[in-house]
Structure formats: C-alpha cells, structure tokens
Amino acid sequence: MRYWLMKSEPDEASIDHLANAPKHILPWTGVRNYQARNFMRDAMQIGDGVLFYHSSCPEPGIAGLAEVVSTPYPDPTQFDAKSPYYDPKSTRETPRWVLVDVVFRKKIPLIPLAALREHAELADMRVLAKGSRLSITPVTEAEWRFITRRLV
DNA sequence: GCCAACGTTGGC
C-alpha cells in the first residue's frame, strides 16, 4: 500500500469530474513523462491512496482523495491522431504510455499549495521541492497521515 | 555519451 499525489488541471479533469464520472472512475490519461509513467507502471497497486491535486489554475492545491483501482494498461489516447496526447512514435504492439484507473473517494475543502508549505511535517514532500514538475509524485505514509488526519 | 537548444510545466 503506497500513497501518491497526482496533478490534474481542473479544466480537464477536476475532483468534481471524478465524482460525477460513471462509477466515479476516470482513467488517468495523458501522462507523457517517463518518471510519472514508471510510477504507474512499476510501483502503483490497486488500493493505493491518491491525493488529487489541482494544478495550473487560480487555486492550486489538494482538492480531494482518490484511490487506484486498476493495474496499468495502455493509454488509448496515444494511438488517437486527433488527441492532444497522440504519440506518433508509439505503436499498439509496443505502447509507450500507460495509465491506471482512479476512483473518487472524497472531496475536501481545498488545501492550497501555500498551506502545504506552512507545515514542517510536509517540508520534504516531493511536490513541494523546488522546480518539481512531475505530475505524479510519491507521498510517504507520514505525509499521507498528516494530511488526511490534520488537514482534511 | 556530451551538451546546447528547445519545449514544457506551473506558480506567480
């Protein structure tokens, strides 16, 4: 059982989109970074906890809780020439990009990025590191506990 | 394998 922070632009997929999706599940489509992909491909397991983070928006921060509900499988958008996530170098035989399905657990009052930075307990969070741009980052059990028990 | 140029991310 591990924990993750996953960034999403709320214009594209917000916590409300997830809550209102069929079965409250969305495929985590569009990851095109190898490190983030490798987390999904190699480390994620069904049942892992997810901090759902809104990025590139007026109020960046943690907007809800979710959970991994699938093993990794090929991201269909990589084969779709009309998709912004199309990757001409990827083939169905050897897909380059994978995703996992994520299920809605809870919407929470937004924990803004600035608020996360205020807590010494979270000082080492990957997502808070200077220059961090990874859309998926590991969260330690201590960080998860602090956030879900103290800040939610 | 090096590294400069370029593109992207994402907070502000």
Add this chain to the structure above:
DNA sequence: GCCAACGTTGGC
C-alpha cells in the same frame, strides 16, 4: 505574460 527549472531532442 514571465521565468525558473527541468526534460527531451538531435548533432557531433
């Protein structure tokens, strides 16, 4: 829109 930081690309 700015810009720092980082990832990717491609020539050599």
